[in-house]
Each structure stands twice: as C-alpha cells, then as structure tokens.
Amino acid sequence: MGGELYVNKGRGYVEAEQHPVDRTMPVDVVRVDSIYNPVRRANFTVAETRVGQRTDYDRLTLTVETHGTISPEDAVAYAAALAQEHFRFFVDFGKVPMVAAQPAGNGGAATSRLREVLARSIDDVGLSVRSVNSLKNSNIRTLGDLGAVSRGRPAQGEERRGEALGEIAELLRREGLNSA
Numbered sequence: 131m132g133g134e135l136y137v138n139k140g141r142g143y144v145e146a147e148q149h150p151v152d153r154t155m156p157v158d159v160v161r162v163d164s165i166y167n168p169v170r171r172a173n174f175t176v177a178e179t180r181v182g183q184r185t186d187y188d189r190l191t192l193t194v195e196t197h198g199t200i201s202p203e204d205a206v207a208y209a210a211a212l213a214q215e216h217f218r219f220f221v222d223f224g225k226v227p228m229v230a231a232q233p234a235g236n237g238g239a240a241t242s243r244l245r246e247v248l249a250r251s252i253d254d255v256g257l258s259v260r261s262v263n264s265l266k267n268s269n270i271r272t273l274g275d276l277g278a279v280s281r282g283r284p285a286q287g288e289e290r291r292g293e294a295l296g297e298i299a300e301l302l303r304r305e306g307l308n309s310a
Contacts, residue, residue: 143167251271
C-alpha cells in the first residue's frame with residue numbers, strides 16, 4: 131500500500147485544523163499537526179563564576195540542539211534579534227516625540243528672540259535686590275530657570291514674599307513669558 135506525502139513551509143507550531151484547505155488535493159487527505167521550528171531542544175544554566183579576584187559574576191550556558199537546517203549559533207542570533215525588536219517598543223514607551231522647529235517665515239526670528247530672553251540673567255531684568263536674592267537662593271539664575279519652575283510650586287521662600295512674586299509676575303508679563 132502506498133501513500134503520498136505533501137510538505138510545505140511554515141513557521142512555529144501549526145495544528146492540523148489551521149492548515150489551509152486546498153481544494154485541488156484529494157478528499158481523503160489527512161492533515162497533521164506540524165512543527166516548523168528548527169530548534170529541537172533549548173536549555174540554559176546560570177552558575178557563579180570567578181573573574182580574576184572578583185567572585186560576583188554569573189556564567190550563562192546555553193544548550194541549543196537543532197535539526198540541521200540552521201546552526202545553533204544562528205538560532206540564538208535570530209532569537210536575540212527578535213527579542214531586541216520586541217523590546218524596542220518598551221525603550222520608547224512614554225517618550226514624547228520631539229517636534230522640529232519650523233524656520234519658515236519669521237518663526238526663526240521669534241525662536242532666536244525667545245532664546246535671547248530665556249538666557250538673560252535675572253540680575254539684568256530690573257528686579258529689586260530682594261527679589262533677585264530670593265531667586266538666587268532658589269538656584270534661579272536666568273529667565274529660563276525661572277520659566278522652568280512650575281507655576282503651582284513657588285521657589286523656596288517665595289511664599290512669604292508677596293512683593294517678590296508680584297515683581298516676578300510683572301517681569302514675565304513684560305517679557306511675554308506668561309502663559310495667560
């Protein structure tokens with residue numbers, strides 16, 4: 131009694147019911163589960179090891195057995211590349227994409243003016259000595275540093291200095307740095 135065997139390419143493990151039905155094949159074809167993975171067995175061990183005088187290193191030993199269509203080294207390299215590709219999504223998770231400044235029109239001039247304003251020292255903006263000292267005690271040296279302080283959290287000691295806060299608010303309005 132004879133029989134015919136149909137072979138196809140695939141990836142991973144495929145159950146018999148998941149194989150596509152080919153209407154050109156005979157009705158009495160028996161589909162079977164298939165495993166396309168070239169790795170027959172994989173295992174690892176981790177052991178403490180010593181390098182020079184240090185004894186706090188670990189040695190990773192991988193044991194990989196394939197059926198011959200791929201070398202164990204290539205199988206590990208492929209698995210590492212695949213894992214790296216999947217973990218790449220976690221590396222960028224939560225990062226806000228940076229938007230490039232548009233130099234078209236007068237946007238470049240406005241950006242350079244903003245940089246100049248933010249780089250100005252708080253000594254040179256016409257604040258009282260008390261306000262300048264209060265800001266310097268809070269480690270604020272430029273208008274950019276002042277802008278970096280969150281609106282809801284005054285710098286150290288400023289909650290007691292209503293005059294300094296009023297002066298600073300007026301400075302921000304005058305320089306066009308207020309958000310209101």
